[in-house]
Amino acid sequence: MHISADMLFWVQQKRWLLIALTVGTALYFLVPAPQSLSENGYHILIIILMTLILILKEPIPLPAIAIQLIFWQVIIGGSTANEVGGYFMNDAVFFIMGSLMLAVAIVSQGLDKRLALGIIRFTGNKTWRIVAGFTAISAILSSFVGPHMVTAMMLPVALTLIRYTAKKGKSNSGLIAALLFSIAYGATVGSIGTPSGGGRNVIMMNYWAEFGSGSLSYIQWIKMVYPMVLIEIPITTFIILKTFPPELHSLDTAVRRLSVEVAHAGRMSAKELFSLLLFGGVLYGWIVMSEIYGLGSIALIGVFLFLAFGLVSWKDLSRGVNWGVILLFGATISIGVQMKNTGGAAWLADGSVHLLQSVIPNIDALRAVVSVALSGVLSNLLSSSATVAVVGPVVLNLGGDPILLGLASVISSAFGYFTAVAAPACTIIYSSGLVKAPDFLRAGWKMAIMSIISLALLSLVWWPLFR
Amino acid sequence: MTKKKPLIDPKSLKFLTAVSSAEYSKPTLKMGALIASVFDASLGVVYVGERASEFHGSAVNLTRTNLDNWNIIHPGLEVLEWALDELKKLSPENKELAKIQFNPDHVYEEDGRVRVILPEEKGCRIELVLREGELVDQMRKEIQLESYDLAIIGGSQNKRHLAHSLIQYLPSSIFVLQKLNPRKKYKLLLLVDDSAATRKSVEWGALIAEKLGWPVRTLTVSKTIRFGAGYQGAADKAKAYFDSRGIEVEQFFLTGDPVRTFVEFAGDNHFVIMGASTLNPIKQLLFGSKPIKTLEQSDAPILIVR
Numbered sequence: 001m002h003i004s005a006d007m008l009f010w011v012q013q014k015r016w017l018l019i020a021l022t023v024g025t026a027l028y029f030l031v032p033a034p035q036s037l038s039e040n041g042y043h044i045l046i047i048i049l050m051t052l053i054l055i056l057k058e059p060i061p062l063p064a065i066a067i068q069l070i071f072w073q074v075i076i077g078g079s080t081a082n083e084v085g086g087y088f089m090n091d092a093v094f095f096i097m098g099s100l101m102l103a104v105a106i107v108s109q110g111l112d113k114r115l116a117l118g119i120i121r122f123t124g125n126k127t128w129r130i131v132a133g134f135t136a137i138s139a140i141l142s143s144f145v146g147p148h149m150v151t152a153m154m155l156p157v158a159l160t161l162i163r164y165t166a167k168k169g170k171s172n173s174g175l176i177a178a179l180l181f182s183i184a185y186g187a188t189v190g191s192i193g194t195p196s197g198g199g200r201n202v203i204m205m206n207y208w209a210e211f212g213s214g215s216l217s218y219i220q221w222i223k224m225v226y227p228m229v230l231i232e233i234p235i236t237t238f239i240i241l242k243t244f245p246p247e248l249h250s251l252d253t254a255v256r257r258l259s260v261e262v263a264h265a266g267r268m269s270a271k272e273l274f275s276l277l278l279f280g281g282v283l284y285g286w287i288v289m290s291e292i293y294g295l296g297s298i299a300l301i302g303v304f305l306f307l308a309f310g311l312v313s314w315k316d317l318s319r320g321v322n323w324g325v326i327l328l329f330g331a332t333i334s335i336g337v338q339m340k341n342t343g344g345a346a347w348l349a350d351g352s353v354h355l356l357q358s359v360i361p362n363i364d365a366l367r368a369v370v371s372v373a374l375s376g377v378l379s380n381l382l383s384s385s386a387t388v389a390v391v392g393p394v395v396l397n398l399g400g401d402p403i404l405l406g407l408a409s410v411i412s413s414a415f416g417y418f419t420a421v422a423a424p425a426c427t428i429i430y431s432s433g434l435v436k437a438p439d440f441l442r443a444g445w446k447m448a449i450m451s452i453i454s455l456a457l458l459s460l461v462w463w464p465l466f467r
Numbered sequence: 468m469t470k471k472k473p474l475i476d477p478k479s480l481k482f483l484t485a486v487s488s489a490e491y492s493k494p495t496l497k498m499g500a501l502i503a504s505v506f507d508a509s510l511g512v513v514y515v516g517e518r519a520s521e522f523h524g525s526a527v528n529l530t531r532t533n534l535d536n537w538n539i540i541h542p543g544l545e546v547l548e549w550a551l552d553e554l555k556k557l558s559p560e561n562k563e564l565a566k567i568q569f570n571p572d573h574v575y576e577e578d579g580r581v582r583v584i585l586p587e588e589k590g591c592r593i594e595l596v597l598r599e600g601e602l603v604d605q606m607r608k609e610i611q612l613e614s615y616d617l618a619i620i621g622g623s624q625n626k627r628h629l630a631h632s633l634i635q636y637l638p639s640s641i642f643v644l645q646k647l648n649p650r651k652k653y654k655l656l657l658l659v660d661d662s663a664a665t666r667k668s669v670e671w672g673a674l675i676a677e678k679l680g681w682p683v684r685t686l687t688v689s690k691t692i693r694f695g696a697g698y699q700g701a702a703d704k705a706k707a708y709f710d711s712r713g714i715e716v717e718q719f720f721l722t723g724d725p726v727r728t729f730v731e732f733a734g735d736n737h738f739v740i741m742g743a744s745t746l747n748p749i750k751q752l753l754f755g756s757k758p759i760k761t762l763e764q765s766d767a768p769i770l771i772v773r
Contacts, residue, residue, distance in 0.1 A: 008748040009636045013604060055522075062521045100525050107533050148526035155530050156537035163539070320532065322525035383522040420519075424526035431519040431527050433542040 016057035024050040028076065034347070040078035041342035047072045048335060048344075048390060055328075055382050063324035069331035079338055087334035092206035094296025096199040096385070097326050101303045102282065103149035104320035105312040109275045112153035113262040119157065125255045127175065127246045131182045132237040134158065138186030138425075139233050143193025143226070144283055147425040150190075154183045155428060160261065162434070164254035170247075177244035177439055180429040185236050185417065185447060187425035191384075192411045193229040195221050195295055196286045200388035202295050203333060204410045207392045211340055213402035218287050218295075224407065224466055228458045235450050243443040271311065278305050332389035345393035353398065367398045368459065371405045372412040372452070379416040384423055387413045404463055408455065415451050417444035474667045475616060477674055480508035483615040483639070485515060485606055486550050495621040496550055498644050500557045502619060505678050509592035512550045513609050516543040518599040540571035547583055547595040554593060564593070578612060580605075603632045610639045617642055617770075631759050634743070635751055640671070640772045641743075646735070647768040655683045656737035656767075658729060659705045661697030664742025668772040669705045672740050673712045675770075683709060683716045686732055688725045726760040733767040743773040 011018065024046050033042030047069065054065045070088075073079045115137075123133035134154065142150040158179040165172055191197040195205055195218055208215055216224070282302035286295055306312045339345040352370045353363075360366040374394065379387040388410055395409040396402045416422020418440055420430035429435055484499030486492035496512065503510035519527040531541060540548075548569040555565055573584040574597075583595035594613070598605040610618060619642045620633055634641055657672040659665055676683045687694065687702045702718060709716040721728050733739050744756030751759070758771045 005636055005638075005748045008752065009603075009607070012636075013601075058521060062524075103525075103529055107529055110536060112533065148523070148529065152526065152530040152533050156534050156539055159534065159539050160537060320525065320529055322521070322528070325522060325525060328522075383520070386522065421522070424523040427519050427523040428526055428530045431517075431530075431542060433516065 014059050016053060016059040020050040020053040020059075023053070036350075037347040038343050041339075041344035041347060043076045043078065044073070044335060044338050044342050044344045045348070047077060048339065051332075051335070052382070052390070055386055061324060062322070063327050066324065066327040066331040069328075069335055073335060073338055077335075077338055078342065084334050084338075087337045088330040090206055090210075090333065091294035091296040092199065092202045092333060093326060093330045094294070095196075095202040095299050096296075096329050097321070098296055098299025098303050099146050099196070099199070100148070100321045100326070101317050102279070102299060102306070103146065103152065104317050105303065105306040106145075106149060106275065106279055107152050108312055108316060109272050110265065111272060111276065112156060113265040114268065114272075115153055116157040116160075116258060117262045120255055120259060125250050125252045127178070127249055127251055128237075128241055130161070130251060130255075131178050131241055131246070132234070134179060134182035135186035135189075135237045135240065136233050138183045139190030139193070139229055139236075142187040142190035142425070143197045143229055144286075145279075146196065146198055147187035147191045147423060148428070150187045151183055151425040151428045154187075155180075155432065157258070158183055159432065159434075160258050161251060161254045164257045165248060165251060172247050174244045175246040175248055176434050178240050178246045180432065180435050181240050181244065181439070181443055182237065184423070184425040184429045185240065185443070186233070188414055188417070188423045189232045189236055189451075190229055191423070191425075192414050193222065193226050194218060194286075195290065196283075196299075198414070199329065199385040200413055201410055203329070203385060203388045204392055204406045205295075206333065207336065207396055208402065208406060210337060211393070211396055211402070213396055213406070215291075216403060216407075218290050220466075224463060225411065225458075227462055228411065228454050231454050231457075232451065235454075236447065239443060239446045239450065243446065244439075274309070275306070275311055278302060278309075278311070281305075329385065329389065332386060336389050336393045340393040340397070346397040348394045349397035349399075352394070364400060367400045367405055368408055370398060371395045371409045372455065375409040375413040376415045376448070376452075379413040379422045380418045381421070383421065384413040384416055401467060404459065404467060407463075408459060411455055411458075412451075415448050417447040417451075419444075471666075473670060475670050475674065477506070480506050480617070481511065481613060481615045482506070482508045482617045482619055483511040483513060483606070483610060483613070484619040485513050485602065486546060487514070488546060492546075492550075492621075493553065495619065495644060496553055497557060498647060498649065499619040500554050501649055502642070503592075504558065506674070508616075509594065510554075511594040511596060511609065511613060511615060512547065512554075513596045513598055513606065514543050514546045514550070515602045515605045516597065516599045518601075541574070541581060541597065543597045543599070544571050544574070544581070544583070547597060551583075551585075551593070551595060578608075580609070580612075602629065603636050606633065607636060607638060610637060615639050619644065630762060634756075634758055634762065634771055635748065638773065640667075640770065643762055643769045643771070645762075645768050646766050647738075651736075653681055653736060653738040653768075655681045656729075656733050656739050657683065657685045657705065658739065658741040659685045659687045659698075659702050660742070661695070661701045662742050662745050664745065664772050665701050665705070668740050668742045668770075669708050671770060671772050672705075673709060673714055675738070675740070676709075676714050677712065681738065683714055684719060684737070685716055686719045686721065686729065688721050688723065688728045690722070690725070692722055694720055726757055726764065729757075729761050730765045733765055735766050737767050739765065739767050739769045741769065741771060743771050 027046045033039050073084045074081050119133050119137055123129040138150050162176050195201045285298040374391050375387055395405050420426050482503045486496050551569050558564055575582045575584055581597040617640045618637050621644055655672055685705050687698050706716055744751055746756050
């Protein structure tokens with residue numbers, strides 16, 4: 001057979017797809033299912049392994065990864081198409097879809113210029129205060145509205161300051177990194193604070209409900225987790241300023257020029273005010289009504305109102321939302337449920353416990369370590385939401401208190417500080433081209449240690465007061 | 468050979484060069500501009516940035532849309548702005564080019580690329596393109612989309628692996644600059660054998676010789692003492708083609724390992740032109756090819772004709 005360079009190039013580009021398929025085929029045909037695991041459970045784990053390889057290396061588009069998850073479940077996973085479809089759309093997927101749309105709707109109103117003005121008035125001109133302000137504002141806003149919206153609104157503010165401080169032939173790499181990481185790490189640290197802070201939080205809530213593991217209200221979540229956000233904000237600022245010492249101690253000129261630029265926005269228009277009120281209503285709904293209606297439904301009510309009042313066009317919404325991601329979350333959650341139903345999750349959980357029991361004899365500590373390690377490591381390779389979607393069912397099968405283990409898993413999935421892929425905020429600042437991959441490592445290990453210590457304190461000192 | 472339709476049209480040549488940053492790409496861009504001006508070719512400059520994980524595609528797109536609202540340019544466009552400035556500096560005599568201002572708002576997104584719209588009616592023959600993804604894949608797509616004749620790449624020692632991939636997979640001819648010295652007068656060394664690419668190599672050789680006035684040598688290497696009819700015929704046809712264009716040519720026939728002979732003969736005072744390998748691509752990948760091995764062992768600038 002004649003093999004052209006085009007064919008070889010295709011093979012080279014798609015090698016991870018071929019590897020995933022080869023591994024899956026070999027496991028399916030050549031390796032029998034373990035005795036303690038059902039045939040279908042084994043097949044579901046094979047599908048998950050193939051999917052992890054595909055998500056990690058992205059040899060095919062994300063929607064294609066989602067699609068293969070669907071048909072493999074039907075062909076080799078022992079599920080019917082209706083079963084897979086039944087788990088495909090749920091409140092977590094509605095929430096992810098709704099919050100992505102709300103982000104587009106809010107950002108398109110131009111409210112970030114007012115936000116910039118507010119931050120500057122609050123922080124003044126000193127660089128360390130600006131970095132602290134960026135971290136705090138990003139964390140607090142992100143805890144309610146999610147990191148992607150916050151980073152999209154904050155990045156232009158930081159880049160404008162960077163532009164106004166730039167001088168030819170003079171490097172401001174410390175200042176640039178400090179400003180950008182204060183947004184990314186601030187938003188990431190904050191995203192655990194409330195259920196609406198990230199898709200992974202809602203995915204875990206969905207698993208709790210689906211598996212009958214109990215539930216947490218919006219307020220209960222805040223009470224249990226928010227102290228960690230508040231502790232981490234000043235420490236994050238300190239780590240950033242120590243890791244990336246800014247070259248300038250004051251940003252007088254840049255702040256003045258930014259103030260002039262954003263002042264051109266004029267007084268707040270009725271449309272902007274109405275958008276704010278609408279979003280405030282969504283937030284209120286999340287806090288007081290999410291137990292009844294679900295976070296996703298309330299987010300969709302917000303999207304409906306933004307569309308109905310003409311504050312955003314459907315064209316803008318559909319263009320700004322990556323539908324492939326929504327498809328993938330639907331598919332990932334459906335296989336997560338199948339992993340639980342077929343016994344695959346329990347088998348993995350038992351295996352992890354048995355493997356590490358000789359190292360960590362205390363079963364509660366062991367469960368916590370497995371939960372945190374699995375989520376923390378995987379989130380640096382995949383995204384945090386995908387991590388929770390895959391790891392969630394395993395963690396909830398470890399035994400012990402599923403709410404506490406679930407919370408630990410969700411929180412540690414936010415520890416994706418080492419790479420640009422884990423958190424949307426990190427990806428966004430990386431895509432600006434102004435920070436490099438090694439910068440994430442330089443600050444990431446300090447952030448990880450700080451976060452692990454904070455989580456340990458939270459679970460040992462704070463959570464016992466509630467459970 | 469002279470009766471056949473030419474394989475390259477010297478009046479509509481299109482060259483492509485990739486840049487990464489002001490720090491690393493200045494020499495490549497400089498040489499690309501110089502070579503394009505010598506051949507009166509249009510020059511495409513492509514910057515291939517890293518693509519964000521598709522997982523966070525919505526967030527990245529949302530941020531970029533918002534950056535537009537703040538008049539902050541798309542990341543990567545600043546590299547193209549730098550490239551345009553450099554091209555202006557390199558051609559101070561080009562008054563039309565000097566008038567062109569980089570406008571980050573004048574961009575057009577199509578086919579997974581961002582193209583900076585430059586006023587072609589003013590005689591600008593430069594194309595500035597931003598792509599995101601893997602370098603070889605994106606350069607392949609750009610070459611296929613715009614039908615470039617030649618890709619100009621740097622070929623520094625630490626990027627040899629990349630150069631191999633580019634040689635193997637790019638669908639155009641490739642010029643690996645290596646240690647090309649623009650002030651030096653090279654001798655053209657054309658490697659002639661019975662492969663299909665030799666005819667096009669000869670046309671390139673003639674074009675370069677005419678443009679630069681460099682003396683031409685052809686080298687045919689046989690592993691055995693006997694030179695087959697194919698090799699002899701190819702050498703004769705090459706000479707006939709040069710003769711028809713009024714270009715003097717010296718012919719050399721040597722015996723030995725082809726790559727070692729090319730490299731020893733070329734030294735550092737030849738500009739090597741050779742055809743792309745016709746070996747099965749898998750064999751090329753596993754065992755290398757003559758162009759790849761020559762590139763590995765030689766410091767001479769090499770034009771690999773496809």
